[in-house]
Amino acid sequence: MGIVERRERLRNQVRSDIVKTAKEIAREDGWTAVSIRKIAEVIEYSPPILYEYFESKDKLLEAIRVEGFDFLQAEFVKIKSHFRNPEKQLSEVARCIWVFSVENPEIFQVMFNLEGAYCDSKRVYSHAMNIRDNPVWEMIAVLRPKSGEMVTKTYYEWWCLTYGFISITMTTQPRYAFAQAEPIYMEGVRRFIKSIM
Amino acid sequence: MGIVERRERLRNQVRSDIVKTAKEIAREDGWTAVSIRKIAEVIEYSPPILYEYFESKDKLLEAIRVEGFDFLQAEFVKIKSHFRNPEKQLSEVARCIWVFSVENPEIFQVMFNLEGAYCDSKRVYSHAMNIRDNPVWEMIAVLRPKSGEMVTKTYYEWWCLTYGFISITMTTQPRYAFAQAEPIYMEGVRRFIKSIM
DNA sequence: CAGAGAATTTAACCCTGTTAAGTTAAAACT
């Protein structure tokens, strides 16, 4: 009975087509241009079909947001195992976020509601910020072995710094200026790391 | 001929009613709930009237954004003249931004496109970030007398730090948690100031 | 009081997310 498997495969295909199309439109014309109807047109289905895969537009954005956070989380885990020095680990994490935001601006925008992207789900934010199993939290804990509460505070600051930098740059600077903004960002990060050591 | 003056007064009244209503709706139900039609209903005019005062919804938001930046700018000037010590000046500026964001969340949201507020105008951002006549830039220049380019870099970092902190807090934390987030913010700001001295 | 001008509204256009009802196509059963 390959029928049910084939159907399942087709379902997954359509689902990923929806996500892919949303990102493509966003990348080309910004998230304000992304609509259910436009996605439907591209994947050659009628609009209501999308509701077979996502219960709302917001949930579709949430899926993309989760994808982004999960990807970064996985990268952080890799960095943690590839480098010993927590200072080095943190600066690599910072660089990783930067590169991600430059290469996948449309995902980053959904993750942080930038440039007209708007997704309600705060749940995901909180999850990403969560201490549990968070490699960056642990890096900071090694770098600055204090109470858990203190580490959480520092982690919060780290988060604000990197987020602030990238989102301000993404929002105010034109694309071509990103390259020259990166060293300023990395220098700021390094200064922060030094200031907490 | 008081007629033309009376008309002018009425025009100003209606204009400020529009702005006020927009902010009120935003404060109560968030910016996603703000629509031309709803504002019109509250001020007891038909929707097209708003276009006699603002050429688009975006321009209305821009006006509110400008208002916010202008207010802060004026506060910074006051701080600059009230305190001598640049370190003190900067921490007062930071506190000022924080207080403003807590007391006027809806304006802050428009200024930085937070929580569903979306205004296209990058012009205003750039203007606010601009070096010309910028009191904060000058504070940093006094605190850390280096080349203009270096000061601009540091000013950029300052901007990213404060913005990152407040927007992350506003987006992820519930209202009641703001009070406990403030000292973390102020501590981060102080550490930043120390790190550039 | 009639007419010119400004002020305001009505009605429409085209967009959006979303849903109920109807239709077509595919699978299952007798």
Added chain:
DNA sequence: AGTTTTAACTTAACAGGGTTAAATTCTCTG
């Protein structure tokens, strides 16, 4: 194989959004 059930999909509509042209009402002037 033909009928029936069920899954897949589309059409049409609702409610609401920003915006604009045309029609209307009001106000002031001569």
